[in-house]
Amino acid sequence: MQFTAQQIGILLNGSVDGNPDVTVNQLAKIEEAQEGSLSFLANPKYEQFIYHTNASIVIVSNDFIPTAPITSTLIRVENAYTAFSVLLHHYNTFKLAKTGIEQPCFIHPSAKIGADVYIGAFVYIGADVVIGDNAKIYPQVYIGDNASVGSGTTLFPGVKVYYDSRIGSNVTIHSGAIIGSDGFGFAPLEDGSYSKISQIGNVIIEDNVEIGSNTCIDRATMGSTLIKKGVKLDNLIQIAHNVEINTNAVIASQTGISGSTKIGEQSIIGGQVGIVGHITIAKGSQIQAQSGVNRSILEENKKWAGSPATSFNNQMRAQVIYNRLPELERKVEELERKLKEFTK
Amino acid sequence: MQFTAQQIGILLNGSVDGNPDVTVNQLAKIEEAQEGSLSFLANPKYEQFIYHTNASIVIVSNDFIPTAPITSTLIRVENAYTAFSVLLHHYNTFKLAKTGIEQPCFIHPSAKIGADVYIGAFVYIGADVVIGDNAKIYPQVYIGDNASVGSGTTLFPGVKVYYDSRIGSNVTIHSGAIIGSDGFGFAPLEDGSYSKISQIGNVIIEDNVEIGSNTCIDRATMGSTLIKKGVKLDNLIQIAHNVEINTNAVIASQTGISGSTKIGEQSIIGGQVGIVGHITIAKGSQIQAQSGVNRSILEENKKWAGSPATSFNNQMRAQVIYNRLPELERKVEELERKLKEFTK
Amino acid sequence: MQFTAQQIGILLNGSVDGNPDVTVNQLAKIEEAQEGSLSFLANPKYEQFIYHTNASIVIVSNDFIPTAPITSTLIRVENAYTAFSVLLHHYNTFKLAKTGIEQPCFIHPSAKIGADVYIGAFVYIGADVVIGDNAKIYPQVYIGDNASVGSGTTLFPGVKVYYDSRIGSNVTIHSGAIIGSDGFGFAPLEDGSYSKISQIGNVIIEDNVEIGSNTCIDRATMGSTLIKKGVKLDNLIQIAHNVEINTNAVIASQTGISGSTKIGEQSIIGGQVGIVGHITIAKGSQIQAQSGVNRSILEENKKWAGSPATSFNNQMRAQVIYNRLPELERKVEELERKLKEFTK
Known part of the structure; x- marks a missing residue:
């Protein structure tokens, strides 16, 4: 070049x-x-x-x-x-221009493969899978039965896509990401053990999404875990079953989102954030790194921080005082002493 | 259907x-x-x-x-x-019913393979490995020399099982989970560099365990890292060397447990929790998401929260006041002012 | 034996x-x-x-x-x-002594393979790759075009090394680690969507480094993400684009380091720590588990804790008082009551 x-x-x-x-x-x-x-x-x-x-x-x-x-x-x-x-x-x-099908790879006879694709060696493509035109499926990727991958999408080496997953067009998924493994659902039994709740839903990833390395997106219990158009997920993120991440939300590394929670469009979520299940985060929310969100955020376009998260401004003030706590305690003790002396 | x-x-x-x-x-x-x-x-x-x-x-x-x-x-x-x-x-x-052995796969001649198994393409099975009846080993799984996998166990695509690991019956391990990689052990040398402490133990996973995607369980330095019957681990969890997780404990995503710690049976641990090494967590403990546990918990069946973790109730009270710290500081300053005025 | x-x-x-x-x-x-x-x-x-x-x-x-x-x-x-x-x-x-090349594997004709190597089945070695003598490349590893792996280095099963990465000698990388995937860089567009910033740099890993399972190291936007001699990284760590980790630094599991940050040599960083981007951590810094570091640390050889991190000693004092906050609030209310009574 x-x-x-x-x-x-x-x-x-x-x-x-x-x-x-x-x-x-x-x-x-x-x-x-x-x-x-x-x-x-x-x-x-x-x-x-x-x-x-x-x-x-x-x-x-x-x-x-x-x-x-x-x-x-x-x-x-x-x-x-x-x-x-x-x-x-x-x-x-x-x-990164690559086309052609390298050998050995495993393509089920019932799979439909688009034009001008790249399929690397040791790729596994299951029954009834559909791969769009110009898709790039790097070596050692797994695509389970009945999954689909849109045109222009790139799956980097070692991505695993479980059965029934739907991946849109112009999506990029980095190595080691797992799409569609079982959600974490168990019902307690009387003897103290747990019975698995079968996870029969799937994962839907819309167009123009990017997903980082080793990020996990669980399939829904029923219905779909949904990653909408334009969402960007960094590495090592956990997306639990039935979560819905709306258009153009951006989430940094090592954040975890628990089951059935909905993240509003255009939200920006920092790294190592934890968000509990079954809540809604309003459109345009900005959540600082390492926050823990334990209830729904209803007001749009606000900044949040802390664990449990409160408004960013309140958190900044509380953090400053937290670091002065030894001083604050001394002041209170001094006040107690003085008042005692005074009232003798 | x-x-x-x-x-x-x-x-x-x-x-x-x-x-x-x-x-x-x-x-x-x-x-x-x-x-x-x-x-x-x-x-x-x-x-x-x-x-x-x-x-x-x-x-x-x-x-x-x-x-x-x-x-x-x-x-x-x-x-x-x-x-x-x-x-x-x-x-x-x-x-998910599948049986048969897909090609190409690599099965060492000394491996013993049970009846009615599924072995997917690009699976690697090392020397002296034993695979039980009805096991399902999905494509691109690796099973190192001298490891064993019990009957009815499912290893989803891309699971890596290092040498000498023992996996029980009716276990489910999701894609990208790593069983038996080296514990993190190094001894400092005089020149500032570190010398690796060889990790010659293994991992034992008992029956009816489920392990989530991209979770890592390190082999013991000596002896075994132990995951006992009925334990359920979510995605992206770190289990360090020589940890022992007792019967029916349940651990949510992105939690990390440091070396040699013992988790009591029937414990429930939330997501993004960190637990230091060489401690014991009593039976039936419940630890809230994002907690940091830095000493042993001896009393059974209690709830804990915060970092460092204290009793759940104490933590809930402290959190409420933490969010009111600016107000508390103002009150103290007001008291100081009043007292000063009064004593003039 | x-x-x-x-x-x-x-x-x-x-x-x-x-x-x-x-x-x-x-x-x-x-x-x-x-x-x-x-x-x-x-x-x-x-x-x-x-x-x-x-x-x-x-x-x-x-x-x-x-x-x-x-x-x-x-x-x-x-x-x-x-x-x-x-x-x-x-x-x-x-x-762990192994040599020889198992079949099937994929080795591009332009790759240069050293003497006495082990290359496992289902390994993929791209164009112009160089593998040093005595390297061990376990099954299902991927090494992208134009990457290099030094002599005596071990890549455990399923490691993925993207194109252009440089890995030194006597390096050990555990299963599922991803070297050189794209950094997380996007520029906002007027319609609310994001445009990807192409990541054309690479990752350089020097000699005697060890990297844990499922750890992710992103390639630089331009230039190199740099892991220097003797660094030890545990499992599930996130190293963002253009980060520089200096000689003999040790980092525990699930820690995340954001873009362009420099970690000083001989630093020791605990588990689940988060460090923001574009800062410098001085040589010999010790950072406690679960800390959040949001600005540069300039003084060498100090201990830090908390989120946001402050000096370890200050943090220990603040934590103790944090747990006594309910008591402190009661004292302040009591003082207010007494003073009021007194001034009646």
Whole structure:
């Protein structure tokens, strides 16, 4: 992969300022760039680096005026950050381009496989599975009977999709994520043991969802556990049975959401948050990392923190005083002493 | 899978009230049921739905008396919920019925494989492994040398069982769970680096245990990490080396238990709990989600909460006051001011 | 595997006190040892057990003087614990010795495989991958294009290594760990959805690192996520994009470290800790389990606790008072009452 400044200028609809024939073969941060690298300058705080960088090409905004000599070739565009993001995306798409079916893999004769897919070695595709066009199923993925995977979806190595799961289009699921394992449901028996409640529902994941590594999404007891359009889940998250996560909610790593809870659209939930079962979190809620939410949040677009969670502002005040508790206790003891003395 | 009301009535030892020839091919909640669904009414709160449901068949209790016309065929039984649970179980057993050995898989010639097992493609079974009758080993499972798996046990896709592990009968382990990886043991050396303490023990999992997706159970340094009969573990749990979890304990998702700790039988531990190493948790303890337990709990059948955990009742009171800390601090400052004024 | 006391004495450079021909075939704790076991006595607290143990051989220190008859054969060495650790290590190395390439596996023709490696069945090795000598790649491991694995490194079953990752020598990675999946980066769009920021960096893991089961290490957005020499990570840990963990840091299970944060060398971090992004933790910091660190720690070699974390000592005092909050509130109310009465 090697490109000239001229080629990149055309791709980005930008103008080349410097040697149009210089070539690059990698992307790098401006402060770390080596010869042969393409970089960008968007944040004025980093301007100093452009005068010393080894980057062969730097993307800058049209209105950038150097205050010292620059050895790199510049490509001037309307928005340097956006242009660089576009390049990143092209680079990655090119790098991850794969098609074809590697052997050995196991594809049940009743499965329907779309056009231009990639299916890696040691993939297992069960009975009646449907795989959409352009899907990428990396090695060692398992797709259980009667599950479906939409077009343009990528399942990275080792993803496990249990039977009956429905995965939409342009979904990305990272390695080790488990979709559709049994919800945690048991009924106590008289002898102290537990009887399993069969989990016969499924998981539905809508379009444009991304799911991180080793995240677990349990199938519903009945009905569906639902991950709606545009939701982004980080790594090592637990989504219990019958949970519903609404459009464009974003959840950071190691958070756990208990059974039947509904998360409102456009919510932003930090890492290591715990949310109890059977509650509703209003649209646009923002929940700080490590919070514990133990009842429904009904008001939209509010910030929450703490365990049990209360309003973010209240929590910030309480935390400050918590750290001063030894001082507060001393004050109370002093008051008690003084009052006693005084009333003698 | 299609059944008539008459067939289901016979299976459940119930009486058919309506058309005995109507057929169903799925199970559904009464409020979501479509034509062709079988549903149930157990909780009187849901009675309203039975007069409008599209379910073709509804299981009800013998003593149910409708207060309006019902179009569904009813099947009357002694306990509607229990009867429906039995159906769920039959449905799932039927759905997950699999036998035979798929190719390619790797079975070491010295392994002993029981009768009527299912072994999926890409399964690896090491030397001297013993697999009991009717076990189901799904695709991409790994079973290391000298491990054993009891009869009727199910290992879902991608479970990894390290060498020497012993897994009992009628155990269910979900995808991505890791049984028997090394405990976290290192001895500090003088140069600041660490020397690994070899972990030569194993993991023993007794009968009727269920283990959730991506849960990790470390092998013992010496001896065994022990998961006793009837224990239920949710997803993403960490069980460290030499831990002992006693009969019928239930542990929710993302909880971590440190080395050599013993969890009493019939304990119930919430999600995201942390328990330090080398302590004992008494029988029947109930520990609230997100607690941190840093010393042994000796009294049986008590509730605990908080980090560090104290009695549930004390914690509930302290939490309420914690949220009022700003107010408490203001009161103390007011007292100080008044007292000062008064003593001027 | 059966050894005589004489053979073990020679191996450990110790002297045999008792029957040199007695044989052992397993290692066990002195209090649990059966006939045929080899055990050790290092801690004087356990001395009582040596007079009743069934161990055939016990390793003791040169200066051990029995105060009652012992039936076991003794092997006297300079340091009984160190000698036993050496035996554990030999035992385990012997037990885990594997070489050769099992079939079926997938090795891209462009991959370079070192000498004396073990490659298990169902392993996937992508284009341009380099595997060092004596590496052990267990079944169902995935190594993406252009990744490298150093000599003497062990990847246990099911580890997934994404493209471009660099793994050093004598590294151990346990089952289910995911190296190099995408960092969690999305830019909000005007319609409320998110646009993915392509993650084109990689992960670099230096020599002598150990990584636990189901731990996730994300690739950098650009540049590298860096795990330096001698770092030890437990199970189910989340390491976000562009994090840097310095030499010999040790991190316990279920901890999460957010993007671009730097952890100082020789730090010790407990379980279930959360650390926010873009901060620096000073060398030698010790952070208690379940802490939440929300700003840089600049002073070296200090202990921290709580969420948000403050100094360990402050936190211990605050925790004690937290548990006395109901009492403190009562005192304040009492003071208010008294003062009111008094000023009437």
